[in-house]
Amino acid sequence: xxxxxxxxxxxxxxxxxxxxxxxxxxxxxxxxxxxxxxxxxxxxxxxxxxxxxxxxxxxxxxxxxxxxxxxxxxxxxxxxxxxxxxxxxxxxxxxxxxxxxxxxxxxxxxxxxxxxxxxxxxxxxxxxxxxxxxxxxxxxxxxxxxxxxxxxxxxxxxxxxxxxxxxxxxxxxxxxxxxxxxxxxxxxxxxxxxxxxxxxxxxxxxxxxxxxxxxxxxxxxxxxxxxxxxxxxxxxxxxxxxxxxxxxxxxxxxxxxxxxxxxxxxxxxxxxxxxxxxxxxxxxxxxxxxxxxxxxxxxxxxxxxxxxxxxxxxxxxxxxxxxxxxxxxxxxxxxxxxxxxxxxxxxxxxxxxxxxxxxxxxxxxxxxxxxxxxxxxxxxxxxxxxxxxxxxxxxxxxxxxxxxxxxxxx
Numbered sequence: 001x002x003x004x005x006x007x008x009x010x011x012x013x014x015x016x017x018x019x020x021x022x023x024x025x026x027x028x029x030x031x032x033x034x035x036x037x038x039x040x041x042x043x044x045x046x047x048x049x050x051x052x053x054x055x056x057x058x059x060x061x062x063x064x065x066x067x068x069x070x071x072x073x074x075x076x077x078x079x080x081x082x083x084x085x086x087x088x089x090x091x092x093x094x095x096x097x098x099x100x101x102x103x104x105x106x107x108x109x110x111x112x113x114x115x116x117x118x119x120x121x122x123x124x125x126x127x128x129x130x131x132x133x134x135x136x137x138x139x140x141x142x143x144x145x146x147x148x149x150x151x152x153x154x155x156x157x158x159x160x161x162x163x164x165x166x167x168x169x170x171x172x173x174x175x176x177x178x179x180x181x182x183x184x185x186x187x188x189x190x191x192x193x194x195x196x197x198x199x200x201x202x203x204x205x206x207x208x209x210x211x212x213x214x215x216x217x218x219x220x221x222x223x224x225x226x227x228x229x230x231x232x233x234x235x236x237x238x239x240x241x242x243x244x245x246x247x248x249x250x251x252x253x254x255x256x257x258x259x260x261x262x263x264x265x266x267x268x269x270x271x272x273x274x275x276x277x278x279x280x281x282x283x284x285x286x287x288x289x290x291x292x293x294x295x296x297x298x299x300x301x302x303x304x305x306x307x308x309x310x311x312x313x314x315x316x317x318x319x320x321x322x323x324x325x326x327x328x329x330x331x332x333x334x335x336x337x338x339x340x341x342x343x344x345x346x347x348x349x350x351x352x353x354x355x356x357x358x359x360x361x362x363x364x365x366x367x368x369x370x371x372x373x374x375x376x377x378x379x380x381x382x383x384x385x386x387x388x389x390x391x392x393x394x395x396x397x398x399x400x401x402x403x404x405x406x407x408x409x410x
Contacts, residue, residue: 010289014296039293045284064268069253096125150186184397286338321353356405363397
């Protein structure tokens, strides 16, 4: 619903500004430029979707190999004790754990749309044991907030968009995205734990969180000691090593389980292909709306107004070009994705704003959309503290993303 109003807003504001320019400023080119923008952005949306189709098909196939190879069991063994403490009301063998793990795994690989079916299934399984059917349970809130915080380890989709738009190294945003999403997820976890009185000083929780914090803190410290050129080089090398290692690990899992790896890949690839076909209309629609909005001059007016306010308080305003992506993110994944692509096309895919928009895009997830979709799918009306916790996590993710953008690329 939010995206519906946003889309209408783009066209109406563009039309009003176009009329003002035509009548009062005599700008005869404004409406031809707006119409041309509809054709150009529709073409861009389709071309980008085609590129995404290939890569999402590939990674959905790899994910299916991992699933049949037992990756869920491995993840369960690794983080099962941690999850049992975060979801105490579910017990140790709740049927929601399977789809929940796959949902988190797909999100970690940046396969947003592939994660949704598993997330809905997990929410449905938790609803079966929810004593109050119209009120979100503690477990459902914890799952939703961790989901909305958008933890991304390998941002496949974003790297595909960067590659499609000609980035010199599509994976050079890997480390900043990893750090930003970790901070967002960590904030969401703490917020929910405070509301639900989960003992964060429990030995198991402390052990897991301490390990993750030490890893991320060490990564941040290490990156601050490197010169800019070395930082970009190491980010590039480690990103690609990790990506290829994931593929090899999943293949080895499939071989160990003696499954038909090729057939498993084909099954998953078919699912990925179907998912990407569904994305095309949404991406074309939002990009056309944004294109018209920008062609009318409305986007420039909005950014200039924000930049003036930021500079008035003495803050460097180079990050302002990425704010449309940040502001759209809580409302719509398609909308923020379109804003990110628009920023890369406008400022340059390897520009500071282009890269920062990618980090912001991955720094959190679509809070309002996820809340409406996941809770709405099981008839939950009373969301309790879910929205406050998710938005706080998202805000922290955006702030950290901006900081990392300056650290890595400014």
